[in-house]
Amino acid sequence: MPDCIFCQIIRGEIPCRKIYEDADIFAFHDIHPQQPVHFMIIPKQHIATLYDANESHQAVLGKVLAKAGELARIAGLDDGFRTIINTGRVGGQEVYHLHIHILGGPDPVGPMVRR
Ligand code: 5GP
Numbered sequence: 553m554p555d556c557i558f559c560q561i562i563r564g565e566i567p568c569r570k571i572y573e574d575a576d577i578f579a580f581h582d583i584h585p586q587q588p589v590h591f592m593i594i595p596k597q598h599i600a601t602l603y604d605a606n607e608s609h610q611a612v613l614g615k616v617l618a619k620a621g622e623l624a625r626i627a628g629l630d631d632g633f634r635t636i637i638n639t640g641r642v643g644g645q646e647v648y649h650l651h652i653h654i655l656g657g658p659d660p661v662g663p664m665v666r667r
């Protein structure tokens with residue numbers, strides 16, 4: 553996906569504050585943080601949404617999730633954090649490259665959804 557903004561970040565064509573990278577996954581700070589700590593973990597493989605994911609993506613999505621605790625620990629989120637995956641129009645997804653948000657800070661993040 554050459555014009556996908558997150559694919560461009562992975563390729564280093566758009567700068568970011570990188571947290572972690574290996575052969576399969578990439579993590580970086582959100583450009584508009586909504587909590588004192590707000591970063592995203594993404595698969596390097598372009599998967600547009602969680603709706604599009606299937607069993608062939610099991611290993612890389614497992615890696616994305618399995619890395620969350622370690623990266624949160626490094627970020628100092630020892631009292632917990634919120635993980636969010638927005639999907640599609642109804643889910644409020646803005647960037648169509650599957651990503652998991654990690655949000656936290658000293659205070660509780662608040663209700664899961666606005667009522
Ligand atoms: P979504 O709404 O799709 O779940 O979240 C997309 C997130 O990507 C938003 O929180 C937005 O601030 C972030 N974002 C959009 N463009 C960029 C960018 O160029 N760099 C970084 N680091 N984050 C971005």
Ligand code: ZN
Pocket residue numbers: 553556557558559560597598599648649
């Ligand atoms: Zn992409």
